[in-house]
Amino acid sequence: MHNLQVDARTIKNIHTNKAQAVSNFCVTQHDISNIILAVQNQGKIGFSYRDEFMGYTDCFTGKVIVASCEFPKGSFLDNLQYVGLWVGGIKKSDTLVSIVTDGEPGGNTDEFFTDPSSDGTLRKKSISDENSSQYKDLISEQDISFSYVDTLYRYHTFDDIDLRPHEPLYIKVTHNSYAWSYDYAQDFILFDLKIENIGSEKINDVYLGMYMKSYFGYFETLLGNATLSGFLEDYPSNYGCNYKDTLNMAWLTHRDGVAVEGEYIDYVKRIGLSAYKSNRSVIGLKLFNNLHDKLKFSYNWWVRSVLDETSYERYYFGPQMKKNYRSFQSRYNGYPLGDRDMYFLLRNGEIDYDQAYTSKIETYDPVWVYDYNRTATKIISSAYISSISTLQSIGPLTLTPGSSTNLSFALVCGENFHTDP
Incomplete structure (x- = not known):
């Protein structure tokens, strides 16, 4: 693999009453391991099939990216x-939250964009390239790096609760x-995010979180209506003696492993206009607490569902502890809307029960x-549309002007999570 660098394509100008910026958009993939993962230089890991029906084009290869996170490699x-x-x-x-995504298609809630100081440059390098001038600084067989900021005001990023456009924290x-490939x-795949205060004001009580949402299935027919979530606090150690390793990993999987007509199949079966193939895998995200042992950790999940195809009425739910109860501004139990609701989830210190319970x-x-x-029970048993979101977070921290901190995490995939259709 060669040392690669690309200046992403300019795709549009964004005009608002407060700022004018050029968004240099680029998508590429980690593709050297058993996970083929899309990465966007505006901060998103993965993409929604609704964003681009036929996928994005890889900035380096020019090939269409058909899957957000293909696992196992070659399975589609x-x-x-x-x-x-x-x-x-x-x-x-002022309580402010900047988000890369809240999982909604179309990007209307995106609040981070490519860093104008780097012109959106995305770099892709490898320790296999021993002739690279930066070889000594490389870590893996496939390093990807870029930067993005929350400083762009965008007219359709609007807080419906505070009735204002996005208010930046001034974060890079x-x-x-x-x-x-070993x-x-x-x-x-391992990630390290350096989070820097590039503004002129101190930010107090900073909480950092990683949001995750999944669809499962063959890339032509993704199934978002049957996702199951959970949180694995520990697991028996390989060394035995009844020891347990601490994991604290959120996970998502398809509810039944995409059983096709009552059985698991490892080939593509077409039923009508749709193509199906079983997906028995599970995906997990683990935060590494490399900031401070005394920081508070939270894990929250919430769900949005459509149970009535006729009225298309939406239902919302998220677990809440009685001692932390909050009347959410969205009017839905546990479903965040606006900066204050999101900040509450980032800092509430809860470890939500598994969705199955x-x-x-x-x-x-x-x-x-x-x-x-009984909204949650209806949602979880629904055969129509249910969309599970998870959020793991850590804090509080203080970021003075010019200071920074790092948040590290791993995205992990496993095969054969489901065994019985």
């Missing part, structure tokens, strides 16, 4: 919609991600708020 099975950074903090007395993020490392929460549960409308 997709396992991801988006992973993206959330940053929340207090500037003076430098993305570095690493992939290997057998022991081919099922994960939702129906077990009864009226007098001592810890969790009971879902009196």
Whole structure:
């Protein structure tokens, strides 16, 4: 693999009453391991099939990217919609949150864009290129790096609660991600995000989070309506002696592994106009607490669903602890809308129960708020559309002008999570 660098294509001018900027957009892939993963230089990891029906074009190869996160390699099975950074903090007395994505298609809520100081440059390099002048600084067989900022005001990024456009924290993020082809490392990709305060004001009580949302299935027929989520706190150690390794990993999978007519198949079967192939894999995201041992960790999930095809009425739900109960500004239990709701999730310190246990929460549960409308149970059992979002976060920190911190995490995939259709 050669040392590559690209100046991304300019695709549009964005005009607002506060700023005018050029968005240099570029997508490429980690493709050296068993995971083929799309990465966008505006901060998104992955993409929605709704964004580009036939996929994006790779900036380096010119080939169409047909899957957001193909695993295993060569299967054409997709396992991801988006992973993206959330940053929340207090500037003076204002609660602000900047997000890469909240999973909604179309990008109307995107608040990070390519760094104008780098003209959107995305770099792709490898330790295999021993002649590179930067060889000594490279880490993996496939290093990808770029930077993006939240400083662009954009007219259709609008806070419906505060009735204002996006208010930047003035954050610059430098993305570095690493992939290997070695057998022991081919099922994960490592990420390190440097988060810098490039503004003139101190940001207090900063919380950093990674958002994740997935679709599963053959790339032509992705199934977002049957996602199952959970959180794995620990796992028995390989060394035995009843020890457990701490994981703290959020995971997503298809509810039944995309069983096709009651069985798992490893070939493409066409039914009508749709193509199906079983996807029994699971995808997980683990934050590394390399910031400070005393920081607060949170894991939250929430769901949006359409249960009535006639009225297309939407239902929303997210678990809440009684001691932390918040009346969300979206009017939906546990579903965030606006900076203040998002900031609450970033800092609430909850570890939500696994989605599969939702129906077990009864009226007098001592810890969790009971879902009196049984909305969650309806959503989880729905065969129509349900969309699960997860958020892992850590904080608080303080970012003075010019200071920075790093957030590291791993994206991990595993095969054969489902065994019985």
